[in-house]
Amino acid sequence: MAMFTRSQTQMESREQEPPSLSPALSIRWWSKETVAVVTGANKGIGFALVKKLAHLGLTVVLTARDDERGGQAAESLRAQGLVDVHFSVLDVSDPVSIDAFVSWFRNHFTALDILVNNAAVSFNDIHENSVDNAELVVKTNFYGSKLLTEALLPMFRRSPSIGRILNVSSRLGSVNKVRNPNMGRMLQGEDLTEEHIEAMVGSFLEDVRKGTWKSQGWPEVWTDYAVSKLALNAYTKVLATRYDGCGLSANCFCPGFTQTSMTGGKGTRTADEAAEVGATIALLPPENLPTGKFFMGCNPVINSKL
Ligand code: NDP
Numbered sequence: 001m002a003m004f005t006r007s008q009t010q011m012e013s014r015e016q017e018p019p020s021l022s023p024a025l026s027i028r029w030w031s032k033e034t035v036a037v038v039t040g041a042n043k044g045i046g047f048a049l050v051k052k053l054a055h056l057g058l059t060v061v062l063t064a065r066d067d068e069r070g071g072q073a074a075e076s077l078r079a080q081g082l083v084d085v086h087f088s089v090l091d092v093s094d095p096v097s098i099d100a101f102v103s104w105f106r107n108h109f110t111a112l113d114i115l116v117n118n119a120a121v122s123f124n125d126i127h128e129n130s131v132d133n134a135e136l137v138v139k140t141n142f143y144g145s146k147l148l149t150e151a152l153l154p155m156f157r158r159s160p161s162i163g164r165i166l167n168v169s170s171r172l173g174s175v176n177k178v179r180n181p182n183m184g185r186m187l188q189g190e191d192l193t194e195e196h197i198e199a200m201v202g203s204f205l206e207d208v209r210k211g212t213w214k215s216q217g218w219p220e221v222w223t224d225y226a227v228s229k230l231a232l233n234a235y236t237k238v239l240a241t242r243y244d245g246c247g248l249s250a251n252c253f254c255p256g257f258t259q260t261s262m263t264g265g266k267g268t269r270t271a272d273e274a275a276e277v278g279a280t281i282a283l284l285p286p287e288n289l290p291t292g293k294f295f296m297g298c299n300p301v302i303n304s305k306l
Pocket of ligand 1: 039040041042043044045046064065066069090091092093094117118119120121140144168169170171254255256257258259260261262263267
């Protein structure tokens with residue numbers, strides 16, 4: 001596919017980072033002209049990621065579904081001197097909002113370098129497993145990321161530094177959580193397509209409607225959320241295959257159990273710690289940047305094939 005090539009612009013200059021940064025971040029291939037978009041960034045890991053990327057000197061678009069919450073979050077970062085943080089409203093569960101955001105982005109920026117699909121919902125407390133909101137969970141966590149990615153694909157910069165899609169996912173959506181062997185085989189198959197993934201999601205929602213979801217081999221913990229992330233992981237694999245060698249990478253990142261609203265403040269790490277890892281993965285030097293990988297927890301070295 002000729003859409004992205006590695007030789008169309010000069011590689012950005014490399015400078016040394018301050019010593020406190022993790023080694024991967026010390027190879028500074030990016031500049032202020034490098035543009036990142038982060039979804040669901042008014043709080044939690046998304047907000048921390050915007051802060052981290054802006055601190056590192058990128059131009060970052062903080063997006064949020066609520067104008068006031070998002071605007072205040074961006075303003076709080078600009079007040080810290082992070083003047084290259086921009087804000088736009090974006091509700092990833094609403095295709096009209098996605099279209100409006102892409103138009104806004106086109107009017108303000110010439111190209112996109114990094115897309116972090118971070119926005120997500122979950123309606124269960126730690127030990128609950130209701131699927132009452134399954135449609136909304138799937139619509140936000142899977143379709144929201146997918147539709148936004150597709151709408152922004154033409155905007156990725158043609159650059160040797162390689163465009164990056166980082167999908168913030170969860171190990172709850174790993175293929176080994178699926179107990180239905182046919183489903184597991186389909187997800188691991190080399191011929192996996194978007195149609196397969198959408199059929200899987202449709203079949204889950206049908207099981208929810210019929211009340212049969214508990215007996216069909218779906219993941220046992222936070223089932224609707226796990227299926228949404230399973231679909232997101234699978235979609236990342238399809239993207240990675242489609243754009244392999246074409247200047248665009250697609251990876252997933254599980255931040256691990258992190259203290260945010262989603263976990264009711266419980267967790268083993270802070271959002272800033274999770275964002276440090278997320279930023280490291282998003283900014284891996286072009287020559288070390290894999291595609292189609294699932295990065296787990298705090299150690300960006302541990303990664304596995306999707
Ligand atoms: P938070 O609940 O703190 O943040 C979620 C963000 O997503 C909020 O900004 C929320 O906005 C936003 N959001 C929700 N729905 C939409 C929508 N339709 N459009 C745009 N934005 C939306 O959770 P985390 O920071 O913990 O979650 C960030 C990511 O990390 C998620 O993808 C999550 O699945 C993943 N993750 C988190 C883990 C954890 O332990 N915390 C573990 C594994 C994965 P609003 O404030 O308006 O609700």
